[in-house]
Amino acid sequence: MNHTKCNKIVFDIVVALFLLGALIYVAIYMQGIELVFHEEVLDFKAIAEHMNIQNMVAVVYLGPRIFDTFLEVNVVILTVFGMKFIRSAHH
Amino acid sequence: MDLRHSAILRITVGMLFPFIVMFGFYLVSYGANFPGGGFQAGVVFGTVVIVVEMIFNSQIFDNTFYMVIEFIGIIFLFAALILGFVFTGYFFSGLYGVTSASPMFSNVFYWLLNIAIYFEVSGSLILIYRSLIHWKYDEPYEM
DSSP states (O other), X not given: OOHHHHHHHHHHHHHHHHHHHHXXXXXXXXXXXXXXXXXXXXXXXXXXXHHTOOOHHXXXXXXXXXXXXXXXXXXXXXXXXXXXXXXXXXX | OOGGGOHHHHHHHHHHXXXXXXXXXXXXXXXXXXXXXXXXXXXXXXXHHHHHHHHHTSOSSXXXXXXXXXXXXXXXXXXHHHHHHHHHSSTTOTTTTOBOSSSTTXXXXXXXXXXXXXXXXXXXXHHHHHHHHTOOTTSOOOO
C-alpha cells in the first residue's frame, strides 16, 4: 500500500469519526433543547407587515443584515477583479 | 468515456436548461414571499450555464455579455444604497414602503435588490468559472 492511499484511508477514518461524534452529540446532548420566545420576533413581525413581506428570512435580510448581504456581493465582485488582475499579470 | 460525449447528459441538460433558467427567475421574483432570493437565483443560473458550457464545449455568450450583466447589477446595488441615503438619510431604505398586492412585487425595493444581486452573482460566477477553466496552472504566479 503506497503512502498516498494510506493517508486517504486515515483521512476517511478521521472524517467518519468526526461525523459519528457530531451525530452522537446531536442525538444525546441536544435532545432536551429548550425553546425560548425572543421578543425581537415581534419587531420582525411589524417590519414584515410594513413591507408586505411574508418570508421572515427576507425580513431579517432587509433589516439588520442588509449590509451583510451587500458586503457578500462585494466579495464576489472583488473575486472577479482579483481573477482579472492575476490573469492580466500572467499575460 | 468523456462525459462530454454522453448522449444522456447532452439531451437531459439541453431539455432542462430553459426550465432551470425559469426556476432561477422564479426564485428571484418571489423571494419576498417564498423561499429564494437573488444570490440563490444567481447561483442557479450561473451553474446551469457552466454545466451547459462544460457539456457542449461552447460559450453561450461571450465574456463581455456577462461583464455587462455584472456591471448592471453593481449599478443597481449602489443606486439602491445611495438613493436610500439621499431620500431618507439611511442607506438602502429609500423604497421600503413601496408595496403592491401582487405576490411578485409585494415589496418593490426587495425585488429590485434581488434583481441586482441576481445579475451580479450570475455574471460573476460565470466569469470566475471561465477564468479558472482556462487557467494554465503550470505557470507560477509572481508579483
